[in-house]
Amino acid sequence: MEDAASDAAYYAIYRFDAGSSVNIEDAAHLLGTVRKQGAGLQTYTDNTAVDGSRYTYLVTAVDRLHNESPASNEITITNILDVTAPVTEAAVEGQKRGDWYVSDVSVTLSASDDLTGVVQTEYSLDNGQQWLRYQEPLTLTTDGEHLIQYRSTDLAGNIENAANIRIPIDRTPPVITIHGAQTYTVDQTVMITVLQPMPDPGLQIILVIHHW
Incomplete structure (x- = not known):
């Protein structure tokens, strides 16, 4: 259909029930026409297809003098109504x-x-x-x-x-800093500061005290 399409003024879309005889001479199967728009891809929507039905489609090209090309290859599909998102x-x-x-x-x-x-x-x-x-x-x-x-x-x-x-x-370990002297007596208070970049609810501080 490439040569015919180059001279086409519009395209004719035919639809047949799958398995039935295909004959474009029967105008009852002419579904619609689409006027040619440049050389780009064009589409046609079959708004009368019944959900779950199986159809065979083919297309012809028609020039300005209404000469119709031979039919394209046949495409058979099952119409599925899909309104459900993935x-x-x-x-x-x-x-x-x-x-x-x-x-x-x-x-x-x-x-x-x-x-x-x-x-x-x-x-x-x-x-x-x-x-x-x-x-x-x-x-x-x-x-x-x-x-x-x-x-x-x-x-x-x-x-x-x-x-x-x-x-x-949280891949960064906490930083623990002890403020004050290096040695303490039993009665002194030790201030420990923990710098944790992320709020980790599972953070634990383990204090080990050695007696000499």
């Missing part, structure tokens, strides 16, 4: 102590869609201001509380409501 799950790997991770953290996103299939998964590290296409597991290496939002889109254009996961990381 579901994305996040898997987190890392060494955890209490509620905090004490190592680098890897986050893997996996999406599923039971009908048309997943076309892409995205994530955001800035509260949804910018969405990035997910291609491989994310690695978090800096201390702090990380918020990851994520969502997926299916081939029908359904976009999942963004889910999120919070990942607190």
